[in-house]
Amino acid sequence: MTHTNHQWKRLALESFIEIAQAPYATFESIGKLYNTLNDVESVKQMIDYLSRYDQAKQAFQKRPAVGEIDLQYLHRLPEQTLGYQYADHIVRNAIAPVHLPVAESEHSYLLTHIVETHDIWHVVTGFDTSMAGEIALQTFVAAQLHASRFSLAMLAKNLLKTAIEEIELAEQRLDALTEGWIAGKQAACLVGIEWNLLWETPLNQLRIQLNLK
Amino acid sequence: MTHTNHQWKRLALESFIEIAQAPYATFESIGKLYNTLNDVESVKQMIDYLSRYDQAKQAFQKRPAVGEIDLQYLHRLPEQTLGYQYADHIVRNAIAPVHLPVAESEHSYLLTHIVETHDIWHVVTGFDTSMAGEIALQTFVAAQLHASRFSLAMLAKNLLKTAIEEIELAEQRLDALTEGWIAGKQAACLVGIEWNLLWETPLNQLRIQLNLK
Numbered sequence: 001m002t003h004t005n006h007q008w009k010r011l012a013l014e015s016f017i018e019i020a021q022a023p024y025a026t027f028e029s030i031g032k033l034y035n036t037l038n039d040v041e042s043v044k045q046m047i048d049y050l051s052r053y054d055q056a057k058q059a060f061q062k063r064p065a066v067g068e069i070d071l072q073y074l075h076r077l078p079e080q081t082l083g084y085q086y087a088d089h090i091v092r093n094a095i096a097p098v099h100l101p102v103a104e105s106e107h108s109y110l111l112t113h114i115v116e117t118h119d120i121w122h123v124v125t126g127f128d129t130s131m132a133g134e135i136a137l138q139t140f141v142a143a144q145l146h147a148s149r150f151s152l153a154m155l156a157k158n159l160l161k162t163a164i165e166e167i168e169l170a171e172q173r174l175d176a177l178t179e180g181w182i183a184g185k186q187a188a189c190l191v192g193i194e195w196n197l198l199w200e201t202p203l204n205q206l207r208i209q210l211n212l213k
Numbered sequence: 214m215t216h217t218n219h220q221w222k223r224l225a226l227e228s229f230i231e232i233a234q235a236p237y238a239t240f241e242s243i244g245k246l247y248n249t250l251n252d253v254e255s256v257k258q259m260i261d262y263l264s265r266y267d268q269a270k271q272a273f274q275k276r277p278a279v280g281e282i283d284l285q286y287l288h289r290l291p292e293q294t295l296g297y298q299y300a301d302h303i304v305r306n307a308i309a310p311v312h313l314p315v316a317e318s319e320h321s322y323l324l325t326h327i328v329e330t331h332d333i334w335h336v337v338t339g340f341d342t343s344m345a346g347e348i349a350l351q352t353f354v355a356a357q358l359h360a361s362r363f364s365l366a367m368l369a370k371n372l373l374k375t376a377i378e379e380i381e382l383a384e385q386r387l388d389a390l391t392e393g394w395i396a397g398k399q400a401a402c403l404v405g406i407e408w409n410l411l412w413e414t415p416l417n418q419l420r421i422q423l424n425l426k
Contacts, residue, residue: 012377013233013234016373016377017230045381142387143387147380147383149380152372152373153372156369156370156372156376157369159368160365160369163250163365163366163369164222164250164362164366167361167362167365168360170355170360170361171359174352174355175394177391178390178391178395181387181390
């Protein structure tokens, strides 16, 4: 199963170095790494692995998108709901909405779904957008997707940045890494959940259902 | 506490890339990364942290070296002893002996001690020399030393290699990472132990004393 394409490996390493060198990674450079590392073979491995879960298997067939989100409506929901908490997360972190093309294959659906639901995963896992929170989410995603080259590379980038720039935060970040990994293995499969049917559900209830703490 | 020397950061990143790009890291390139990342400031942080343990504090003052090791003698000891298990590890993995200069400061003592005892730590922790074993030992060391830029950078290198070259081993390696981190936090301080007084001690007895599983 080892990837043997030398040109691809060089490209992957170059995309990594571009992100590791920059003070702040741009969306463009992250997108480049995402597209490079999500090669056909590893995405197929993820789809095969996830297809053991009915929910994910059905999602690969029906390909439901989260689509347009009415943040104003969500922000008027009761505070304990997923919808309010999600809107609050988006507004507080000044996150720009992503507009993604309709997925035309299982491959593109999985890649789009992961990007589209990234901030919902932040909210349901409770991992924030600090580097420690992102690290926890990266190992959570690695556990859930089983073969995510991108999550591991972003994790490697964050550990390298910690080594070189903020070694005093090593303990906090390795604790977060461990927490995310264990949580990702213990939780129910999050891939393929139709979140836009769950905005009015209390977040705590969802966490219990999904075996999230 | 953040390092702000731009030239140093560039050098650190270059040393990392050199190792990440090579199919197998040479001793020379690892040595370069070790020397670059162990800057005066972070080594002082490690010494300050470790000095809370009498054993480490005394070691920084007396600076006892493991020194020359008589592998033939160790290999004749009973099988359950640290000495036999260490000799067996060295022979099985065809590890060349390291000859290190006498440490003339706390700084150089810590750096020499870590290199000199690396394979003893392999034996007492039970983490082997596969990449999973090295990853476990890297987080173990990171937990024990508290501010080890080198351990984190080597960990980042191994996760990047896993992402690009062996994604099918991600689960095994993240499990090892977590195991090493938890073990390193739970274990007694290993820095400053005079291992050459313990060759005849049964390994299991040492593990119990050091709170290693």
